[in-house]
Amino acid sequence: MIYLKTPEEIEQMRAAATLVSQTLAEVGRWIEPGVTTRKLDTIAREFILDNGGKPACLGYEGFPGTLCIEVNETVVHGFPGERVLLDGDIVGIDTVVEKDGFMGDSCYTFAVGTISPEKKALCRTTREALYVGIEAAKPGARIGDIANAIQTYCEKRNYSVVREMCGHGIGRHMHEDPEVPNYGRRGIGHRLQDGMCICIEPMINMGSRNIVIDSNGWECRTRDRRPSAHYEHTLAITGGRTEVLTTFDYIHQAITDKFI
Ligand code: MF3
């Protein structure tokens, strides 16, 4: 069941989306070789609480952190912990913030120190694929149009698309209908209409698309242990157009050296 939002509710979605965007920028300032993923998680939790939000991932179906932290071969849902970030790593920071009952969800993959040209190209292509998906998410288009646009863009460049994890509707709940896959056929699936809010989140691998889920039931890694990248925006279809509610502008203002 898709919950359509009123313009007033979309304003509340915008507030949550702004806070999650600012949170990613705050975390980005602290990303450097030697920092632990737990430290980043603490910074995010305090920042969200200080700004009147709630860390929605913390405790969600038992998830143990505010941030999902995705180092190199980790695709999604990595736990914060004692792992130390090293020069040359890429790290995806994915989180959901609740503000006044509405959710904002975003993810950005950062460079730690100096990364290889191969990792840089993977991250660039994944971020571009997100915007290719957004471009396809016009009112009246179908979910399959978004999915196909992302898949085609990435596979043409010899990257592979993770299939087990998808984007999703969002609102008062972190995950609402419809599912928004990153692969599939054009012209199928729900039509985008006013009041829909969705998250588009390509998860793209340098090697094969296969993944393995850890015995903890959460952490998801590439089977071949080659790197994976992940970017995500929250969008609203409103007033006959598509608006991207989250933004990477705060990140790009906050960091320059970690910008891929
Ligand atoms: N963007 C992620 C998702 O949609 C956020 C997961 S938060 C978690 O799955 F709590 F589920 F880990």
Ligand code: CO
């Ligand atoms: Co999401």
